[in-house]
Amino acid sequence: MKPVSARPTLTSSADEADADDASPYATINDLHRSDIANVTRRLLILFALVAGLVVACGLTYSLAWQSGIDHLRRNAAVRVDRTTSALKSTLERYESLPYLLAEHPIVQDALVDPTPANVQRANLYLDDLNRHARATVTYIIPLDGFCVAASNWRGPGSFIGAGYLFRPYFVDAVKGGVGRFFGIGTISQAPGYYISQPVRREGKIVGVAVVKLDLEWFQGVDASEPLVVTDDHGVIFLSSVPAWKYHTIRPLSGPVADSIYQARQYAQQPIAPLPVSIERTLEGNAQIVRIGGGRYAPRYLASRRGMGEPDWHLITMSPVDPVDADARKATIVTAFGYVSLVLLAFYWRMRRARVREVMRSRALLQKAYAELNRRVAERTADLSQANEQLQKEVAERTRAEQELRAAHDELIQASKLAALGQMAAGITHELNQPLAALRGFSDNTRVLLERGDQASARENLEAIAALTERMGKITNQLKLFVGRARPRNARAPIVRALRNVVALLQKRLQGVEVDITLLVADSGTRTLLNLADDHPELVAHCDDLRLEQVLINLLGNALDATADLHPPRISIEIEVADANLSFVVSDNGPGIADDVLPRLFEPFFTTKEMGQGLGLGLAISSSIARDCGGSLVARNAPDGGALFVLTLRRARVQTSHTTDPLTTGS
Incomplete structure (x- = not known):
């Protein structure tokens, strides 16, 4: 029985020896697999946290921006409706004034029989009516197209005698309709809104009665945000931003541009398209547009309303930058909150891990410190590289700005030099006085010759010769402006x-x-x-x-x-x-x-x-x-x-x- 019982004892001892020899290798392999698993788990957690941050920030920005745009759109709709009603009520208040003017006997008498007495009565009546109605100018035009009486007949810029055959409001009224037209006056050079009515005597049209209204006050009614009014061709004629006036919101076709030029609607103002690009169309006839070129051009929420009659459109421009700023602030707050929660969770986990780290070996601790130092070095290198890149960009921006300023100065100088082509006309300015003196000496010489005073006439001729030589020298002095x-x-x-x-x-x-x-x-x-x-x-x-x-x-x-x-x-x-x-x-x-x-x-x-x-x-x-x-x-x-x-x-x-x-x- 003893040999049998001894065999298990020997076998057990050998197995324990083999187990002791293999245990160091097993421990190293287990540690290696554990490190790989930990790193993989941490990367997955980091990826999940970053993805969660991106999703949270994107969702917050989208919701905040959409909420801000909806609020801005509602406010813009209220504002454009209110402003449209104010402008339309102003125009409707004067709509019947030309009709009442056309029915008055004094106006009809002046158009049928334009004697000085009838014209004077019409001038006094138009002056009194214009003053009580608080219009800009009221005047009447016979069928030949030349004004015979006006409320401003006393002033230096009187409309009396001016021709209006080319004006659309005159053509519409002569055809029996109501003329409505906005344009720059040919005499006063001041923009205004014209309403015309045909003047009838015994059922026959004998002339046209016109009322001009000044609408320049309207563009300053609500100056908190840009406001524009366009005509039926899309030309901006009223704007709270002066640089936008007489621009178009869309390109004009050739016939339309020719008709505007022939009617002298906007005098000699150059009509150029406003650099508008539509980024997004919203409900309620609103659009998000960018005015200007480049990525930093301002963006606006454009709300449009039609006037009906006349065929005008009123557009309010609400800046979108405050909405973007609010959305960015909300996103930043969300990001900080998210990061704070993650850091708090990380801190709690680190507290638990710190207890376990105490039981780890010194080798693992040194390895962790080495890994941390390596990561810090990489991050520091990345930050240093980013800082150098940023400094290079700042230097490039500074150099570009200096070059742009120098180019701007050269452009100004080039513009001045280009304007020198007009200096030939300056000779007239410089020679007016010598020419006047020549005329005086010539007239005096003729009188002296008629009287037989040859000596005095010779002196005048010598003075004329000297003046002629001086005029030749004066023309050479214009080169002083060039250099x-x-x-x-x-x-x-x-x-x-x-x-x-x-x-x-x-x-x-x-x-x-x-x-x-x-x-x-x-x-x-x-x-x-x-x-x-x-x-x-x-x-x-x-x-x-x-x-x-x-x-x-x-x-x-x-x-x-x-x-x-x-x-x-x-x-x-x-x-x-x-x-x-x-x-x-x-x-x-x-x-x-x-x-x-x-x-x-x-x-x-x-x-x-x-x-x-x-x-x-x-x-x-x-x-x-x-x-x-x-x-x-x-x-x-x-x-x-x-x-x-x-x-x-x-x-x-x-x-x-x-x-x-x-x-x-x-």
């Missing part, structure tokens, strides 16, 4: 130059009170200057023709400023200092406006009416002063009127006197 001429050591006696200028402007100076004084700065003495005396000691560093050109411009501007005054006064004061000579030209005109003063010496800037000047006179004068080492400034005089100061370097003349006769009183 700076090199200053020359020319000298000009200022009294002789002033005497030539006064002779040149003699006809325009008739009836103008001109005071010419001489002020010595050192002694403070002021005396009247006799232009017959030469004063050879008063010489400036400047070409004599250039000096006369500047003085002609200054005196010409002073004459223009005092043209409507009674009596006109111009003061010319020559201030003499040791190193400088100054011309102070002042007038009793209205002065210079504050917004005009900074731009006074800019080329092509003028405050005169169209066709009366190119804005080159002061620009050329300032260039001449700088080339001669002097300056030309403008300001308003303390007692009213404009004041120009031309300062030039004084040239010393070698004479027998050792001192300046002006300063010594000789």
Whole structure:
């Protein structure tokens, strides 16, 4: 029995030895499989968490954006309905006014028998009616198309005598219908809405009665968000954004553009399409549009309503950026909440894992630390790379912005140089005064020849020859605007130059009170200057023709400023200092406006009416002063009127006197 019982004992010992030898390898394999399983599980959890974050953020953004758009759409619908009703009620309030005007006997008498008495009665009646109805202008037109009576008959921009055969509202009324038309006035150049009715006498149409309304106030009724009104062709004629006016929301066909041009509906305004792109169409006749080019162009929720009669459309533009911002904020809050919950769950799990980590071996702990360091290094490298990339992008953006600014400056300069093609017309501006003087000398010479005064006639002919030569030199001075001429050591006696200028402007100076004084700065003495005396000691560093050109411009501007005054006064004061000579030209005109003063010496800037000047006179004068080492400034005089100061370097003349006769009183 003992051998039998001993065999199991030996076998058991051998199995235990084999198990002890295999246990280290089994433990390593198990640990390896466990690590792989843990990593896989963590990756799956991380993927699930990231996917959950993306889904939560996307769902939040979609719901918040849709909710904001719905709220914005409802508010926009209420606003466009309210604004449409306000505009339509305004138009309907004046709809019957032309009909009542057409039925009045005074209007019918003026159209049937346009005698001065009937026309005067019609003017008074239209003036009174227009004032009580608070319309812009009311007027009547016979069948020949030329206005005979108007409410603005007293004003300088009266419609009387103007032709309207090409206007659609006149054509519609002559055909027996009601004319409705929006356009820019051919006389006043002011936009307005025209309503016309045919005027009948004994069942026969004898003319047209028209009422013009000013609707410019409407585009400022609700300026919180952009508002536009388009006509039946899609042209924007009312807009709270001035840059959008006279643009189209869709391209115009050739016949439509020709009809707008022939009717002079928008005068000379260029009609260009507004850069509108539709991104999305919503219910309730609303669209999400982007106005402008590029990905950063502003987006709007456009709500459209039709006016019915007239066939206008009112469109309100509600910015979508606040909705996008609110959706982004909601998404950020959701992301932070989600991340906070994940971090809290992760913290709770880490607390549990930390208890288990205590029982792990030191090798696994070191391995975990190494893995963590590796990941931190990778993340740090990624962040460093991203930071470098961001810095490169910032540098590229800065360089691009500088290049864009430089290109913009070059474009402005190129535009100015392109405008130089128009400078040929500036010759007229510069030669008006010499031509007027030539006319005066010619008329005087003819009288002298008739009287037989040959000597005086010869002097006039010599003056005409000198003026002709001076006109040729003046045309060469226009090159001063293209580039700076090199200053020359020319000298000009200022009294002789002033005497030539006064002779040149003699006809325009008739009836103008001109005071010419001489002020010595050192002694403070002021005396009247006799232009017959030469004063050879008063010489400036400047070409004599250039000096006369500047003085002609200054005196010409002073004459223009005092043209409507009674009596006109111009003061010319020559201030003499040791190193400088100054011309102070002042007038009793209205002065210079504050917004005009900074731009006074800019080329092509003028405050005169169209066709009366190119804005080159002061620009050329300032260039001449700088080339001669002097300056030309403008300001308003303390007692009213404009004041120009031309300062030039004084040239010393070698004479027998050792001192300046002006300063010594000789």
